[in-house]
Amino acid sequence: KQNILDILGFSEGNLPMRYLRIPLVVSKLRQSDYKVLVESLMKRLTSWLCNSLSFGGRLQLISSTLFSLHVFWCRTFILQVAVIKQCESIIRSFLWFGLGDVTKVGKVAWSKLCRPKAEGGLGIKNLRTNKEAILKHGNFWAVRVTSQCSWQWRKILHLMEVLARRLVFEIRDGHNLSLWYDPWLQGQSVISRYGYRVRFDSGLPWNATVATVISNGAWNWPMNTCELQEISSFVQSNQLGQGSDSIHVSKRQSYSCKSAWEAIHCSHLKVNWANLVWFPNCIPKHSFCMWLSCHYAHRIMDKLQRFGVVGSNRCIFCCGNVETIDHLFFGCRFTGAV
Numbered sequence: 001k002q003n004i005l006d007i008l009g010f011s012e013g014n015l016p017m018r019y020l021r022i023p024l025v026v027s028k029l030r031q032s033d034y035k036v037l038v039e040s041l042m043k044r045l046t047s048w049l050c051n052s053l054s055f056g057g058r059l060q061l062i063s064s065t066l067f068s069l070h071v072f073w074c075r076t077f078i079l080q081v082a083v084i085k086q087c088e089s090i091i092r093s094f095l096w097f098g099l100g101d102v103t104k105v106g107k108v109a110w111s112k113l114c115r116p117k118a119e120g121g122l123g124i125k126n127l128r129t130n131k132e133a134i135l136k137h138g139n140f141w142a143v144r145v146t147s148q149c150s151w152q153w154r155k156i157l158h159l160m161e162v163l164a165r166r167l168v169f170e171i172r173d174g175h176n177l178s179l180w181y182d183p184w185l186q187g188q189s190v191i192s193r194y195g196y197r198v199r200f201d202s203g204l205p206w207n208a209t210v211a212t213v214i215s216n217g218a219w220n221w222p223m224n225t226c227e228l229q230e231i232s233s234f235v236q237s238n239q240l241g242q243g244s245d246s247i248h249v250s251k252r253q254s255y256s257c258k259s260a261w262e263a264i265h266c267s268h269l270k271v272n273w274a275n276l277v278w279f280p281n282c283i284p285k286h287s288f289c290m291w292l293s294c295h296y297a298h299r300i301m302d303k304l305q306r307f308g309v310v311g312s313n314r315c316i317f318c319c320g321n322v323e324t325i326d327h328l329f330f331g332c333r334f335t336g337a338v
Helices: 002-008 030-050 056-074 082-097 127-133 151-158 160-166 190-194 198-204 224-235 257-265 284-296 303-308 325-331 333-337
Strands: 017-019 022-024 167-170 248-249
Touching: 030 056, 030 082, 056 082, 082 127, 160 248, 190 224, 198 224, 284 333, 325 333
Parallel strands: none
Antiparallel strands: 017 022, 167 248
16 A cells, blocks of 8 residues: 555545545545535525625526535435435525525425426425435346445435336337346336246246247247236237337436436426516516516515514505505506506
């Protein structure tokens, strides 16, 4: 070891240490180890405080910069839930108040913000869902979680069931898929669906591939038992293609964090005003104001009175009508003239 250090001119270090501002450790990271991530977020926020950013400007910076910091860390570590909550709190606080440490309530719930724009949100990705989306491909369906697994590997294995439901297996020649353990049977493996007995009844080896039950481009399952006959009948609807097998998320041909996030996040009904608010070459400041209006999130007198902030809900611009969203934008003579 000393000879290598002498040749390369390096000095010997001790763990934990940082490389590219990422902690290098051999054990599970503690919450204090994530301090660098939180400090990086706050540092960027501080540098933007001197700018008079609108809601639209803050949204642009969150999407392009703050979120990329979180993704960079997620590709290296599995972040703790407490750290993700803290990052979400910082981003939410910056969006509504321009500061990263404000604990006040925002105008619209965070769960609504994290929906796609077509579903009435702002297109901000939920950090907890995105953590799962960064999990990449691999064949580990038969691996068991034991106490000897590293903490990161255990976390990945616990996501197997979630990942299996989101993958699409396109079977062609069957040489790249495990017959028994890969979840190619509508998100389940043959073993998990029918048990180990079906493997013994078939007389096929444990390491058989799907190609074992394909003959001349057609399914050719053993018919020894009722379970095998059921499987044979079930898979006939799976059309076999030409070439090699492929695995991808949803209907996309290649893996990406975006496609995985779209497959994992809970979809909501699309709103009919999304294209009116978000369109090519829109002005972010104006679009954000319109988005708040669609959610009835502006702090008008009617809402402030319900919260106990003011005593009267009358419009101060005109003849004293109740100040609502509809009145302010469409019924008030003063704002209409403006």
